[in-house]
Amino acid sequence: MSKMIKMLALCAVTAVALSACSGGKPDASSSITIGIPQDLEDSLDPHEAVAAGTKEILFNIYEGLLKPDETGNLVPAVASNYTISEDGKTYSFTLRDDVKFHNGQPVTAEDVKYSIEKSAGMTGAQSLISAFSNIEKVEIKDEKTVDIVLTEPDIDFPAYVANLNASIIPADNKDPKTKPVGTGPYMYVSRSPQENIILKKFDEYWGEGANITDITLKVIPNADSIVMNLNGGSVDMFARLTSTQTQQLSKNFNILEGEMNLVQAVYLNHAVEPFDNVDVCRALSYAVDVQNILDLTSDGKGFPVGSSMFPSFAKYYVDLTDTYPTDIKKAKELLASAGYPDGFSFSITVPSNYQPHIEAAQVVVEQLKKIGVTADIKLVEWNSWLSDVYSGRQYEATLIGVDASSLTASAMLDRFRSDADNNFTNYSNKEYDDLCAKVRAESSDEERTKIYKDMEKNLADNAANIYIQDMAEFVALSDKYEGYVFYPMYVQDFAKLKLKGQ
Numbered sequence: 489m490s491k492m493i494k495m496l497a498l499c500a501v502t503a504v505a506l507s508a509c510s511g512g513k514p515d516a517s518s519s520i521t522i523g524i525p526q527d528l529e530d531s532l533d534p535h536e537a538v539a540a541g542t543k544e545i546l547f548n549i550y551e552g553l554l555k556p557d558e559t560g561n562l563v564p565a566v567a568s569n570y571t572i573s574e575d576g577k578t579y580s581f582t583l584r585d586d587v588k589f590h591n592g593q594p595v596t597a598e599d600v601k602y603s604i605e606k607s608a609g610m611t612g613a614q615s616l617i618s619a620f621s622n623i624e625k626v627e628i629k630d631e632k633t634v635d636i637v638l639t640e641p642d643i644d645f646p647a648y649v650a651n652l653n654a655s656i657i658p659a660d661n662k663d664p665k666t667k668p669v670g671t672g673p674y675m676y677v678s679r680s681p682q683e684n685i686i687l688k689k690f691d692e693y694w695g696e697g698a699n700i701t702d703i704t705l706k707v708i709p710n711a712d713s714i715v716m717n718l719n720g721g722s723v724d725m726f727a728r729l730t731s732t733q734t735q736q737l738s739k740n741f742n743i744l745e746g747e748m749n750l751v752q753a754v755y756l757n758h759a760v761e762p763f764d765n766v767d768v769c770r771a772l773s774y775a776v777d778v779q780n781i782l783d784l785t786s787d788g789k790g791f792p793v794g795s796s797m798f799p800s801f802a803k804y805y806v807d808l809t810d811t812y813p814t815d816i817k818k819a820k821e822l823l824a825s826a827g828y829p830d831g832f833s834f835s836i837t838v839p840s841n842y843q844p845h846i847e848a849a850q851v852v853v854e855q856l857k858k859i860g861v862t863a864d865i866k867l868v869e870w871n872s873w874l875s876d877v878y879s880g881r882q883y884e885a886t887l888i889g890v891d892a893s894s895l896t897a898s899a900m901l902d903r904f905r906s907d908a909d910n911n912f913t914n915y916s917n918k919e920y921d922d923l924c925a926k927v928r929a930e931s932s933d934e935e936r937t938k939i940y941k942d943m944e945k946n947l948a949d950n951a952a953n954i955y956i957q958d959m960a961e962f963v964a965l966s967d968k969y970e971g972y973v974f975y976p977m978y979v980q981d982f983a984k985l986k987l988k989g990q
Contacts (some may be wrong), residue, residue, distance in 0.1 A: 495957040518701035520969060520976075520985060523708045523717060523726040525841040526555075526870040527682050534655035535607040538977050539540045539874060540750075540891045543652045545705065547979040548687065549590075550655035550670035553581050553600070554646055557985075562646055566595055566656045566671060576641030576931075577624075581631045587694045590660050590675035594977045597628040602659035604636060617894070618902060618909070619648045643933060647895040673698040673983040682707055687982070699971065699986035709869070711843035724966040728979060730844050732787040734962050744963040746974035750889035751796050751900070752845065754836060754852060754954035757883055759914035762832055769951035771822035773812035775859045776852060776954050785847040789960035796890070796900050797888055797946035798958035800976055804897040806941045808948040809955075833858025837877055837886040840867040844959060849887040852954070878912050889959060891978040897940040898927070904943075904952060913953065920946045 503780040528542045534550045553567035567581040605611050608620035620749045622642055627635040638645065648654060661669050668676045670806035673693045677686040685705040706723060708714055708857055715736045717723040734743045754772070756763040763769055782790040791799050794808030823831060824875050838849050846867070853863045863885075868876070877883045905924045906916040920943060927939040947953070965972050970987045 490807050510936065514767070514844075515854045519703045520700050520702075520982075521706055521722065522738070522980075522982070523723045524685075524705050525707075526709055526839075527707045527710070528679070529681075529871055530874060531665050532668040532676070532679075534652050534657065534668075536665065536716055537652065540880070541870075544979045545685070546655075546668070546670075547672070548674040548982045549648070549668055549672045549676055550652060550657070551574075551672050552650050552654045552656060554650040556975070556977055556979075558973045558975050558981070560844060560895070562650050562895065565650075566600070570646070576643070577638045579636045579638070579645060580629070581634050581636070583634065583771055585632075587671050588692050589671055590669050590690055591658065592692070593658060595656060595671060596659075597631055597634050600634045601626045601628055602654055603656045604634075604654065606657075607654045617648050617651055617653050619644065619896075619898070620654070643931070643936075644894075644896045644898065650824050651894040674703065682709075696983075698983040698990060700982070703982055709841045711841055713848070714843075718964055722970060725972075727961065727963045728844065728959075729962045729964055731789065731846060731960075731962065732847075733843065734964060737894065737964055740967055741964045742967055744965060744972055744974075746961045746963070747791065747798075747800055748889065748891075748959045748961045749798055749800055749976060749978055750891040750958060751793055751798055752887070752889040752956045752959050753793075753796075753847065754849075754885050754887050754956070755890070755913050756951075756953055757914055758916065758952075759881070762826065762828060762834075762882055763884070765826045766950055767822045767826040768814070768828065769954075771793060771819040771826070771859065772856065772861070773951045774815045774819035774822065774956050775861070776812075776855050777814040778809070778956055780855070781848055781851045781956055784851050786960055790957040791960070792957050793955050795955060796904065796946040796953070797897070797940075798931045799970060800958070801892075801897065801900075802942075804937060804940045806942060806944055806990075811948040812951070816858050820896070821826060823859060823861075831862065833862040833864070834884045835866045836863050837866045837868055837873065837883045839870050839873045839888065841870050842888075845887050845889065848956060852887065865909065878910075881912055881914060895977070897937075901940060901943050901947075904947060915947075915952050915954075917946060917950060920950075 526541055530539045530542050531537050534546050537546055551565040554562045555565040557563050566587050568584045570579055570581045572579055595890050604626050608623045620798045622638050622640055624637045624639045629635055643907045657664055660668050673690055674687040675690045677688050679685045686705040689701045714726055715733050719738050758764055771940055778792045782788050792809045794811050797805050799805050836849050838845050849865050856863050877886050903910045904915045906921050923939055923943045930936045969985055970988045973981055
């Protein structure tokens with residue numbers, strides 16, 4: 489029977505959306521310049537995009553069979569509806585009649601089959617949605633109906649279908665990495681590397697169309713230049729500013745406040761010493777004062793977390809913030825018992841284009857000095873972070889925000905499974921792996937929720953990371969515009985922006 493799944497969403501790793509332009513700018517009544525902290529270099533192909541900063545922009549270009557709305561609901565997109573077989577293994581999607589790609593071609597069942605198989609890694613590519621390994625086959629029943637058959641039932645499957653990495657693209661697009669063609673409210677026009685990305689309103693969009701015709705995404709990798717670009721008028725909007733940055737802006741900007749839906753933490757590489765010793769990790773957690781970090785970096789705003797789940801995902805969230813109350817004496821005792829009575833030194837790698845993470849790292853460094861631990865901050869460009877830290881796992885610790893790729897608890901928690909491709913922290917715990925296997929086999933939603941909470945407790949008890957917060961999100965929007973909407977996911981919805989009074 490037809491189902492619409494409502495879920496609170498998550499979001500977090502690592503990205504910040506902002507605004508700007510370069511060169512000549514179209515008429516202000518039909519354009520906006522939005523700053524972004526890094527170029528979209530990991531891939532414009534939605535099936536290969538990794539970085540949250542890339543995916544939140546591609547959200548405007550691509551759509552899946554379903555997609556999330558601003559309330560956390562999964563709503564029809566390329567598909568008008570779907571049904572589920574009695575055994576829970578077959579999802580039958582009915583395609584809309586009026587959906588076109590940005591190249592003017594209608595979306596066909598062949599395009600859907602191709603896209604799902606590609607995103608599932610069934611055509612030679614690596615899948616970024618681990619749950620898609622559960623797909624047995626994709627069948628075209630008729631020109632408007634596509635069945636996705638699973639090996640085992642999975643009640644979270646609709647949320648995976650709504651993931652950006654499951655977007656529908658033309659089967660005949662041979663170069664989606666550099667020539668993206670989707671079905672979203674905005675179409676890709678051009679990209680000038682390290683300068684800007686140009687988007688244009690798609691006039692044949694099947695749903696409620698965008699308000700602003702032209703968007704220029706200006707790349708501003710230097711965090712110190714953001715305020716200057718805003719106050720100078722070259723940028724109309726920038727998301728995820730620090731509290732300090734908002735206080736430096738002119739009165740021509742409205743400051744909007746929401747939640748980032750991510751987990752900011754000092755993520756530890758458990759494959760290197762001394763973080764292969766759980767007592768060392770626990771000692772660092774006892775040494776860090778989360779409220780002090782919030783007070784010094786965001787005027788006390790933010791939402792402390794104790795594990796890899798954030799509060800707005802209320803169904804699965806369990807408050808574990810009291811697991812490691814600040815206790816310098818306890819921290820020193822643990823370090824001594826672990827063989828480090830005089831402390832040790834290590835580096836915290838931080839992307840240089842994310843000022844909120846830099847500021848948090850600076851406070852952490854000072855706090856760790858109290859237990860004899862010396863940490864230095866290693867600033868790297870975003871692409872270096874992706875290649876060396878996330879993919880290469882060549883680091884000691886990193887301070888970053890991790891978001892969710894889909895509206896499921898597993899999107900936050902599955903990454904700590906010892907054999908997960910995205911387990912960049914190298915966390916390895918047999919009890920945790922057993923819980924991962926158990927939750928996959930469980931069909932009861934109530935029991936799955938309990939297991940997810942057990943997984944969160946495992947991460948907290950074993951100090952998998954030094955957990956800090958779900959960050960408060962500050963968005964600067966020129967007073968010429970309105971309509972910005974916060975999502976329960978890490979996305980930027982440009983289609984809702986409009987000229988004030990439009």
